Each structure stands twice: as C-alpha cells, then as structure tokens.
Amino acid sequence: MRILVVEDTVDVGEAIVARLERLGHAVDWQQTGPDAEAAIKVQRYDLIVLDVMLPGKDGMAVLADCRATGVKTPVLILTARSRIDDRVSALDYGADDYLTKPFDFRELEARVRALLRRSGGSSVSQLQLGDVTLDQVSRSVSVAGRPCELTRREIALLEVFMLRPQKVFTKPELLDQLFSFDKDAGENAIELYVGRLRRKLHAARMEIRTLRGLGYQAVEREA
Amino acid sequence: MRILVVEDTVDVGEAIVARLERLGHAVDWQQTGPDAEAAIKVQRYDLIVLDVMLPGKDGMAVLADCRATGVKTPVLILTARSRIDDRVSALDYGADDYLTKPFDFRELEARVRALLRRSGGSSVSQLQLGDVTLDQVSRSVSVAGRPCELTRREIALLEVFMLRPQKVFTKPELLDQLFSFDKDAGENAIELYVGRLRRKLHAARMEIRTLRGLGYQAVEREA
DNA sequence: TGAAAACTGTCATGCACCTGTCAGATTGGC
C-alpha cells in the first residue's frame, strides 16, 4: 500500500515512516502543507496520515482542499489537541479517523490497518485466494495451511495482487505500489519479483498470469 | 511490564521505583499531576501507581481525566487518608485498587502483581511455553523442571514473549516494554538479549525466532 | 566499607540474506 505521511516534526515523522515501511508499505514523507498538496496531485495514495499543525498551510485546510478537488483517499488526522470540537471538525472536513498526539505506535498501526482494510473493501485482515492466505497483521503467508517463507517485498507484491484478484496491473502501476519516490526501481524488478513469487508459490492453487504487453494478474487455479 | 509511578514525596517515590525496577519492570516516575498526564499521553503503560496528594493537580482528577479520554490502563491509588468515602470515590473514579499509606512494600508488590496479571489476561502467575516455566511472583525460570539462571532483563524480555506466544514483536515494541524514558537503549540491546536468551534456553522446547525485517516471535519447538 | 563479581548496554566486526541491475536466454506475435 502507498501512504503519504505529512508531519513537520522530524523525529515523529521519521518514526512513523520507519514503522509503516516496516509493515511493507511504500511511504512518502512531506513536512509542509504545500508540499503535501503537490505530492497528492502527482501521486495516488491509499492513505494519508496528516498532522494538523503544519508550517505553510494548516492540515485541516489541506484536507478540505483535497476533498474539494475530489480526492477520496482515506485520511488519518493527527491532532495534538484533544478538544471535542477539533475531533468533530476533523470528521466534518472529511477525515476518516483521527488520533490525538502523542499516541501509541501500536494504536497508529491498528488504525492504519483499519483504514487500509476499509478502502480495500474486505473487512478481514486475512486475504485469501485459492489456497493461499496472507495475514496482513503478522505479514505472513501460508499455502494450504503451511507457512511459506516470503521476504517483505515479495509479501508486499503478493498483497497488491490479492487485494484485487483478477485485476490486471501494469508494471508502472505495480512500481507505484511498491516503491516510494526516492527508492525508484526499473520495471525489471517487477518481473524479477513475479518470477520469485511464482517459484515459491508453484504448488499453490493460485497463479500470477502474464498478459503480454498489458501486465500481470493473479487468478485462482483449478485443481 | 511498563509502569508509571506518580508520587511527589521523593523518598517514597524513589523507594517504589527501586522496588519495582528490582522486579524487572520499566518504571517511569513523575512528581506532579500535569507531568503525569503528559507522560500518559506519550506512552502506553501496563500499570499506573498514583498518589492522591499531588502538587498541580489532584491524583483523583488525573485519574478521572484519564478515564474520560479512554485510557484503560489499570490504576493503583495510593492514599494517605483512610476514610471510607475516599476509597469508594477512588473506585468510582475508575481506580482498580487502592492502598493506604503508610503501607508495607510487600503488599504493594502483591497488588502490583495482581493488577499486572489481571491485565495480562491470565489468572495464574506461572507462564508456560514448551517446557519453559516462568514464575511471575518469584521471577524465576525453569526448563523441564530445572531452574535456569537468568538476569532481570532477560526475564523481563522472556516474560513479554511468553505472555503472547506466537505474536511477532517489533524491536521498537520490545524497547517500549523493557525500558523507561530515561534509560533508553538502542535496538541493538534487544538483539543482544535475544541472543543471550537463546544461548541460555538452547536446550528448551521453546525458541525465539527471527522474522527478518519484522521482529521476533516465541514459539514452541517440536521435540 | 571496599573489593570482587555480575549485570547492562554500546561498539565494531562479520555473516547471511535481501534487493535490484545486468545480460543473456526464452517466448510470443507478426
């Protein structure tokens, strides 16, 4: 999943980014309101974590402008203030959830998961396709009940496929989902990881099909 | 376990902190109501030991505000007064237990243990995984019935793992559980202690697995 | 009280695995 973190305090920002990247997400980090808006215009995100107190432009204003311009990405507001009207106005402006600072990282993770899940459509944190199960919480994969050792990137790629079975992903699309701005990679990397996934999942009742010239697609395989 | 002690009398505060640290807990100590509230907002605790008489803000008020903002951490109230209505109001405000000063430290320890145990979900004070047994009261560990010499920190870490077998703990998460504010350590410390635990428990039917990039996990080992 | 022993956490080193690029092999379409 691709996430934008907007937070001006370096310490906090770095901590959040590290935490979310560790979960296998592609995370971009902006420190001001205008920079955040620029990033949102350029890139589609699955989630935006937005601090309220920002230099340049208030987080709430950024949120309002986003919604006004039709951006429907889920937004998690971070607010240092805990007054009721703040929470209410956050939700009124179109936020999907809020968290008052300072917060526990485990709670942040839980809310992030909840929002990503909600937008992903499914309500469980276990994805399933054929006999392959991906647990989004423990970031583990099993085939026919047996645990399957995958690396972080492999899991991230598999997650993209499993969130939308049948959907055909182009390579640029997959690159967007897997890499953040600074860590850009060639399209070859995708081919490589598809290959690795295929090898590790060769016994599964699921396969990643190549649609020449179009991209890749995950489908359930008949027994 | 991570504990916050709120007590303005230096002698008493130091004594409580020393006593609880000796049991292997990570203890933070605040001396005023506002400071305590700030700490609670920043950090998640497994238990709060709260004096009623405090400069700045009354302990009971701190407790009430905590509960109002959804903090569910168990709270043990220390009160110098022993009048019935005080006890009653403490429980009404959402305290889980109280102790009238002056008190015997052994009783404090017992009540702390009870509260921690209750929040941990288990009603027994003996944790078990594979052939490893951890006695939370005597803070001792044995493997297949044989006592095993572990240091405080080693036991504290093992306790975290054994309270939630299978769960994958990230290193920041483990640091949160093991270290207080002032005694912050690098993630290296976790790796180090995992290594030490592994060496001392190598013969046990339990192991701490490394999930590269994710964290550590305690599992029962097959014979 | 003072010295020895044990405990803690940092540093630095080394190793293993993960990552992404390259280049050559293979496949599919025309």
Added chain:
DNA sequence: GCCAATCTGACAGGTGCATGACAGTTTTCA
C-alpha cells in the same frame, strides 16, 4: 525469421542480524 517483451541466473551492494569484546554500573559478599 525477426523483434519486442518477458524470464531467469549471476552478481554486487546494502541492510539487518548475530556475536565477541569492553567499559560503566550495580550488586554481592567479606
């Protein structure tokens, strides 16, 4: 058959983890 797209093995660099040595601190014990 030819070209482009894809696959795959090899490889270099990086990252994360394991581990030994060490210094500061605490605890123990005489």
